[in-house]
Amino acid sequence: MAKVFLPKGTRDLMPATMNRRLMVIDTVREVFARYGFEPLETPAFERIETLTGKYGDEGDKLIFKILKRGAGGERGEVDQALRYDLTVPLARVMAMNPGIPLPFKRSQIQPVWRADRPQKGRYREFYQCDVDTIGASSPIADAECIAVVHDALMALGLTEFRIRINHRQLLAALAKAIGAESEEASMLGALDKLDKVGRIGVEKELIERGFSVDQVSKLWAYIDGATIPGATEAEAELRVIMQLALDMGVDPDRMKLDRTLARGLDYYTGPVFETVLDGEYSGSISGGGRYDGLISMFSGKDDVPAVGVSLGIERIFMLMEEMGLMPDTATSTQVWATVFSEQTRSATLEAAATLRAAGIRVAVSTRVGKLGKQFKEASSRGVPFVLVCGPDEAAAGMVVLKNLATGEQLKGEAAQLASELGG
Amino acid sequence: MAKVFLPKGTRDLMPATMNRRLMVIDTVREVFARYGFEPLETPAFERIETLTGKYGDEGDKLIFKILKRGAGGERGEVDQALRYDLTVPLARVMAMNPGIPLPFKRSQIQPVWRADRPQKGRYREFYQCDVDTIGASSPIADAECIAVVHDALMALGLTEFRIRINHRQLLAALAKAIGAESEEASMLGALDKLDKVGRIGVEKELIERGFSVDQVSKLWAYIDGATIPGATEAEAELRVIMQLALDMGVDPDRMKLDRTLARGLDYYTGPVFETVLDGEYSGSISGGGRYDGLISMFSGKDDVPAVGVSLGIERIFMLMEEMGLMPDTATSTQVWATVFSEQTRSATLEAAATLRAAGIRVAVSTRVGKLGKQFKEASSRGVPFVLVCGPDEAAAGMVVLKNLATGEQLKGEAAQLASELGG
Numbered sequence: 001m002a003k004v005f006l007p008k009g010t011r012d013l014m015p016a017t018m019n020r021r022l023m024v025i026d027t028v029r030e031v032f033a034r035y036g037f038e039p040l041e042t043p044a045f046e047r048i049e050t051l052t053g054k055y056g057d058e059g060d061k062l063i064f065k066i067l068k069r070g071a072g073g074e075r076g077e078v079d080q081a082l083r084y085d086l087t088v089p090l091a092r093v094m095a096m097n098p099g100i101p102l103p104f105k106r107s108q109i110q111p112v113w114r115a116d117r118p119q120k121g122r123y124r125e126f127y128q129c130d131v132d133t134i135g136a137s138s139p140i141a142d143a144e145c146i147a148v149v150h151d152a153l154m155a156l157g158l159t160e161f162r163i164r165i166n167h168r169q170l171l172a173a174l175a176k177a178i179g180a181e182s183e184e185a186s187m188l189g190a191l192d193k194l195d196k197v198g199r200i201g202v203e204k205e206l207i208e209r210g211f212s213v214d215q216v217s218k219l220w221a222y223i224d225g226a227t228i229p230g231a232t233e234a235e236a237e238l239r240v241i242m243q244l245a246l247d248m249g250v251d252p253d254r255m256k257l258d259r260t261l262a263r264g265l266d267y268y269t270g271p272v273f274e275t276v277l278d279g280e281y282s283g284s285i286s287g288g289g290r291y292d293g294l295i296s297m298f299s300g301k302d303d304v305p306a307v308g309v310s311l312g313i314e315r316i317f318m319l320m321e322e323m324g325l326m327p328d329t330a331t332s333t334q335v336w337a338t339v340f341s342e343q344t345r346s347a348t349l350e351a352a353a354t355l356r357a358a359g360i361r362v363a364v365s366t367r368v369g370k371l372g373k374q375f376k377e378a379s380s381r382g383v384p385f386v387l388v389c390g391p392d393e394a395a396a397g398m399v400v401l402k403n404l405a406t407g408e409q410l411k412g413e414a415a416q417l418a419s420e421l422g423g
Numbered sequence: 424m425a426k427v428f429l430p431k432g433t434r435d436l437m438p439a440t441m442n443r444r445l446m447v448i449d450t451v452r453e454v455f456a457r458y459g460f461e462p463l464e465t466p467a468f469e470r471i472e473t474l475t476g477k478y479g480d481e482g483d484k485l486i487f488k489i490l491k492r493g494a495g496g497e498r499g500e501v502d503q504a505l506r507y508d509l510t511v512p513l514a515r516v517m518a519m520n521p522g523i524p525l526p527f528k529r530s531q532i533q534p535v536w537r538a539d540r541p542q543k544g545r546y547r548e549f550y551q552c553d554v555d556t557i558g559a560s561s562p563i564a565d566a567e568c569i570a571v572v573h574d575a576l577m578a579l580g581l582t583e584f585r586i587r588i589n590h591r592q593l594l595a596a597l598a599k600a601i602g603a604e605s606e607e608a609s610m611l612g613a614l615d616k617l618d619k620v621g622r623i624g625v626e627k628e629l630i631e632r633g634f635s636v637d638q639v640s641k642l643w644a645y646i647d648g649a650t651i652p653g654a655t656e657a658e659a660e661l662r663v664i665m666q667l668a669l670d671m672g673v674d675p676d677r678m679k680l681d682r683t684l685a686r687g688l689d690y691y692t693g694p695v696f697e698t699v700l701d702g703e704y705s706g707s708i709s710g711g712g713r714y715d716g717l718i719s720m721f722s723g724k725d726d727v728p729a730v731g732v733s734l735g736i737e738r739i740f741m742l743m744e745e746m747g748l749m750p751d752t753a754t755s756t757q758v759w760a761t762v763f764s765e766q767t768r769s770a771t772l773e774a775a776a777t778l779r780a781a782g783i784r785v786a787v788s789t790r791v792g793k794l795g796k797q798f799k800e801a802s803s804r805g806v807p808f809v810l811v812c813g814p815d816e817a818a819a820g821m822v823v824l825k826n827l828a829t830g831e832q833l834k835g836e837a838a839q840l841a842s843e844l845g846g
Binding site for chain 1: 426427428429430433434435436437438441442445452456457458459461462463464465466467468469470473484487488489490492496497498499501502503505515516518519520524526528529534536538548556559561563564567574666667670671672721723754755756762768769772773775776779780782783784785786787789790791800803804
């Protein structure tokens with residue numbers, strides 16, 4: 001028996017899964033490209049000093065460290081570590097390429113590695129999918145974050161979503177307005193749980209965190225629409241961004257200003273976005289915002305304007321499977337070319353070549369004869385059509401194409417049949 | 424100044440490079456899929472015991488090792504290592520999935536990592552690109568290795584190539600025929616240098632290795648076409664494979680039986696293939712063969728028939744650049760939408776949305792006004808068209824599209840112009 005295993009928390013992406021993932025990635029990549037975001041790839045590992053201290057103490061523990069080659073490694077020394085996200089590598093790229101034309105709009109779809117405790121649907125290797133605009137403070141860059149998420153989800157058929165939008169400065173004004181300027185982080189920590197625990201739960205938490213009943217009732221009044229002193233500028237900025245997103249074609253019903261949205265407040269400096277699905281499939285599938293302080297972490301320069309958004313691509317793969325939005329075939333092969341006998345094999349291969357030249361995906365059976373068995377092989381793999389070329393067909397320069405689901409048969413020259421198949 | 428560096432031997436793949444690489448990978452992947460090879464991805468790292476001892480002592484030293492998390496890691500213990508090739512992971516997948524339907528035809532295009540001394544064009548992270556058919560001894564599987572390489576190179580425009588074909592058993596018979604049965608490896612070691620050192624160089628090397636002048640002259644006679652005793656079966660097999668490849672559409676001028684081809688003899692057991700470019704760009708760009716003993720390394724079962732071929736994708740990227748086969752644009756963005764003023768911005772964004780919906784890639788300027796500067800920005804990035812929407816155009820529901828190379832201008836509704844651009 002096999003005495004070989006996968007590393008903990010990892011998986012093989014078998015062909016049926018990979019075909020679907022590639023379809024999703026191609027769709028997303030095309031949407032990104034239509035907005036001028038161009039692909040970047042960075043190495044799987046970075047120098048250890050590039051990564052340490054960037055993700056907090058908890059994050060640091062989850063970084064996979066690579067042993068030095070040679071004598072240092074034998075002493076347990078480490079010089080490199082696997083990529084933990086796509087943002088620190090982007091900041092490194094910007095620092096190392098000071099002459100790069102700005103704005104630099106890049107998309108990046110690559111795996112990252114985190115030594116988290118593995119659990120259902122959570123792996124130690126997973127893909128991240130980010131777009132960012134570096135070097136532009138224009139609200140167009142913020143609006144594009146909304147528009148690419150909108151267009152990507154629409155293109156994937158995940159149409160029941162809502163993009164929630166808020167502003168870091170609006171939240172700061174909100175904390176100030178309830179007299180909790182120095183407890184902003186605490187207020188946001190409680191608010192962040194609104195989706196999970198509801199208003200009553202948040203109230204309980206705020207009281208436990210030392211907020212007064214009066215502060216809590218003021219908070220709800222502001223959240224429900226009362227004018228927040230000092231938030232005018234932030235709200236005006238959000239209105240501009242949302243108008244630009246509308247101009248870009250975003251459906252107004254799929255985006256909303258939400259004063260409770262509090263995500264990732266540690267480094268966001270302006271607008272923040274989060275996308276949730278409506279209905280039974282709750283939870284975030286995308287998030288981002290403006291983070292004008294982060295990109296200069298290595299360059300030591302002043303703040304560099306930056307805004308970006310991340311699609312939760314692993315979650316999207318999973319949800320699309322659950323919601324039946326993925327093609328239900330295990331294979332991308334369209335035709336299984338059976339081999340009737342060694343005498344007809346050449347004719348079969350020539351027909352297969354004709355279909356392929358028309359763009360059709362044809363696997364040729366590696367068995368000879370016993371067509372019933374070859375048909376079963378095709379059908380158990382989920383290949384929709386079989387091609388048959390017996391002695392009569394071979395003599396006439398024809399083949400038979402059979403739809404395994406309907407039993408329907410077409411007979412003709414391979415070139416004709418290719419166009420029937422949409423090739 | 425930036426105090427941050429890339430790890431030794433690695434590089435960032437910037438957008439201009441990535442656009443070209445993705446184009447090549449998409450082309451290759453599509454050719455693979457047309458033959459029924461479906462994509463597989465395996466994790467970046469494997470358990471250390473899966474990899475050690477598989478690549479020889481020299482190879483073992485080049486494996487990047489990952490420190491254990493927790494206390495073990497603090498003592499310098501290692502439990503995982505980065506993928507070194509795509510074949511050992513495939514053998515692991517086969518061992519862990521004994522129920523997988525055979526033949527299993529997979530393609531895999533992923534990076535591998537080797538701590539080699541970096542040199543020009545050689546990196547410590549590089550992509551491999553393999554197709555393999557596991558579980559079929561049919562010569563169709565061998566012929567498909569030839570056909571996919573042929574079709575992929577043709578599709579990429581690398582048309583001046585020759586696929587050399589030989590057979591492990593023919594080489595064994597050749598060694599026996601010159602009385603060097605137990606010196607086969609030594610004979611092949613010398614023959615392998617034929618391309619580099621020519622016949623005189625190989626002769627010299629053979630003599631140094633202890634072969635007699637008589638053995639050397641016999642060797643040339645066999646290589647030049649004399650019948651090799653005991654090679655009949657291998658030659659018949661190669662003739663079948665080459666006929667099948669012809670049936671699949673392979674150009675006969677681009678494949679040839681070559682009795683001197685000796686590649687990677689350590690694990691190949693049957694036919695072997697190698698592709699070289701003709702003319703000034705010499706050297707191998709693809710290689711493979713049948714290796715019936717390798718896949719069972721983890722399963723402990725009997726030999727599993729296996730044949731595969733690897734495209735030297737990094738070398739192909741490099742050669743295509745050198746040969747001018749890559750698109751000469753630095754960007755895949757087709758239109759740079761300038762913003763005349765804040766008043767016309769909405770109209771500009773709507774036009775951009777119309778172009779995008781027609782499949783055109785449009786980046787919107789994040790600047791406002793000073794169109795000359797915006798034009799320069801587009802042209803310095805290599806974007807071929809600029810879109811202009813001034814107050815008159817906005818009022819008329821029109822835009823102007825200018826070809827920056829020719830100066831030609833088109834004015835019309837965005838939807839019309841989209842079809843002019845081929846959207």
